[in-house]
Amino acid sequence: MIVAEKKPMEEVIKEIKDYKNILLLGCNECVTVCEAGGKKEVGILASALRMYFLNQGEEKRIDEVTLERQCDHEYLEEIRDRIDTYDAVLSLACGVGVQFMADKYVSIPVYPGVNTCFLGATEKRGLWTERCQACGQCILASTAGICPISRCAKRILNGPCGGSTNGKCEISKELDCAWQLIINRLKAMSRMDDYEILLDIKDWSSDRAGGPRKVVREDVQE
Amino acid sequence: MKEKTPSKLEKILASGNLAVTSECGPPRGSDPEAIIEKANLIKDYVDAINITDNQTSVTRMCSLAACIRLKLMGLEPVLQMVTRDRNRIALQSDILGAASFDIHNMLCLSGDHQSFGDCASGQNVHDLDSMQLIQTVRRMRDEGKFIGGDEIKRPPKMFVGAAANPFADPFEIRVARLAKKVAAGAEFIQTQCIYNLDKFEKWMEGVRDRGLHEKVHILAGVTPFKSAGMARYMKNKVPGMDVPDEVVKRMSDRPKDKQAEEGINICVESIQRLKEIKGVHGFHVMAIEWEEKVPEIVQRAGLLPRPKM
C-alpha cells in the first residue's frame, strides 16, 4: 500500500488559515491503514483545527467527509453537489488523491494534509517500512524476493557494498542491509550459487526516469 | 595475465613485481597546488596514485581534473569513479575524457552514501552499480562499444580495478563477491585497510582455493594510525572496518607523543606479513592526510627501489 504520515499541525494551519469554509477530506484506503488520513484522523484533525481557530477568535466551518477512495472518479463524484459551498479542501489522501481532487474540481484550492512517503507494508501497528519503488520492471525473481531498489540505500543490483556491517546498512544501525536479507534468503532456499549471477545493467526507462508512466488495458476499457 | 593497456601499473604487476600505489584526496577548493604538493611527496615511492572521487561524499575538486594534474606532472594516476553521483552518460563521458589524457587506470566503486557528507539532502544516482561500471569500461575498451551499442572512436585503454572489503559482512560471501567482480572484468583489486591480518589470511585462502589470485592482482590496503584516537574512530565509526582490540591497545598503550611512530611500525609490520601471503601482488598505502609518511613506510617495508618501466 501507499504509506503516508500526517503533516505537522503548524503546516496544516498555515495552508488553510485564510479560508472560512473548509472541507477535510479523508480516504478509506491506504491512508486509513497507515493511520494518517482515514475517518478517524479526519475527525481528530478537524477537532484540533476547530479548537485552534476558536482560540484565535476566528469563525470557521470545518466539515468532515471520508470517501471510499479519492483516486477514483466514482467516489470523488460523491461530493460534487456540495463542493461549491467550500473555499478550500484539505485532503488527507495520498498525493494521488490530492491530485485527482485537483484535476476534477479545477476551481477549488486543494491542500495536502499528509506527506506521502512510500509503497510499503505494516510490520506492526505503528511501524511501516518501504518495500517497492514501482520501478516498472520487477526484478524480485533474481533477488530472492527482496527488493534492492527500494531497500538498499544505494539500490545496488549486485550487492552488498563494503559498508554492510552485522547485517545492517552503512547509513543506519536501525536499517537492515537489503543484501544481507537477500543472502539470508538464498541460504534458506539453498540457492547460494545464484549469488554469483551478475545482474544486468537495468533499463530504468520504465522507472521514474522514463517520464510519467501509464498502464493501458484496452481489453478492459469501456 | 597478458597486458592489455599501456598502463604502467599493469606492466609492473604483469612483470611479477610487487606494485605500490597510494592515494591523494583532492582539495576542497580549486587550488591545484594541494594535489601537486601531495604528489611530489610520494611520487618516487609509488607506481601509481589513486585520486579519490568525492570521498565520504564530501564535495571536492573532481577526481578527473586532479588526475590530469598528475598526468601533466608525468605521473601515473588511478582515476577513482563512484556510481553515486553520475549516470551512465556522465560515467562513460568521463571515461572518454580521462582516456583523452591517456589516463590508463580506473577504480570502480559505488561510493559512500551521501548522508555521510556535506550534501546529505542531495539525490544519489546509482544508475549502474560498481560491478556494472566494471563491465561497462571493459566493454568500452575490449569491444569499443558504448552501453548503448554504438561504436567508440579510439576506445579508452583502461586497466580496470575494483575495491574489495574482506571484512565487510556477511563474511561467507566475501570470496564469492570477489569472484563476481573478477567475472565482471576487474583486473586489479585494492582492498580495504587491513588490520585484522588473521581474517585477511583466511579470506586469501578462500581466494586461492578458487584460483582467483591467478585472475586478478590483489593489492593489500594499509593505512597507518596517527594516534590511538584514530584507531578507535576507525574501529567504531567507519562502516566495514575491522580493527582488532589488540591493535587499538597497542596504540593506546604508547604515550601520546609515541603513538604516530607506533602507527607506522604497525603498518610496516603488516606489509611485511602480507608480503608472505601468496596472491598478494602489491600494496595500496593510504596515508590519509599523512602523505609525508608514505616514503618512510615504503622504504622500511623493503619496497624500494620502485621498478622503472
Ligand code: SF4
Ligand atoms: S524490483 Fe521494482 S517493481 Fe519490484 S519490488 Fe523493487 S521497485 Fe518494486
Ligand code: SF4
Ligand atoms: S549496506 Fe547494504 S543496504 Fe546499505 S547501501 Fe550497502 S548494500 Fe545497500
